[in-house]
């Protein structure tokens with residue numbers, strides 16, 4: 001599978017362009033909800049532009065004994081989520097919309113808290129057949145960049161960040 005390397009610089013620019021599109025859309029979030037762990041850094045950069053607090057949730061495909069599961073489960077969730085999120089406009093953030101299963105799970109859970117509005121932001125959407133779907137209550141999906149079914153290599157996974165950046169400069173460049 002083709003690999004695409006992204007530097008922190010490229011990620012930051014993508015987040016800036018997402019924030020610009022959020023502002024243009026008229027969707028004004030009260031709170032950012034980051035899906036860990038891939039959504040943590042994108043959510044933090046979005047906060048720089050949108051200036052809203054971040055709550056974090058953890059979702060995993062592995063149980064506590066590291067055994068794989070068929071579907072995502074909560075490993076960490078917002079305390080008193082109902083109280084904090086009901087009536088709020090939520091921007092849910094993750095790094096990539098791949099199968100959409102995690103995003104379907106998280107949006108469906110958040111909608112049970114009766115937010116005033118719910119939108120999703122991802123750095124990357126892979127244009128492929130999706131196993132999950134966004135429920136009716138999701139008003140906007142903001143995408144930094146549309147991709148095919150490639151493997152995205154994020155800078156926070158790099159063991160050697162300088163070698164990673166060299167790859168990103170060679171092939172991973174994108175016009176914004």
Ligand code: G4P
Nearest residue numbers: 036037038096097098099100101102103150151152153154
């Ligand atoms: P989705 O609903 O957002 O589409 O996510 P999905 O459950 O399909 O994704 C399963 C895991 O695979 C997620 O990580 C997701 O970030 C990761 N993933 C999917 N495609 C890529 C890719 O091209 N590159 C990288 N680096 N990761 C990808 P996770 O289990 O949530 O782990 P975490 O890394 O976010 O902690």
Ligand code: MG
Nearest residue numbers: 036037038039
């Ligand atoms: Mg993830």
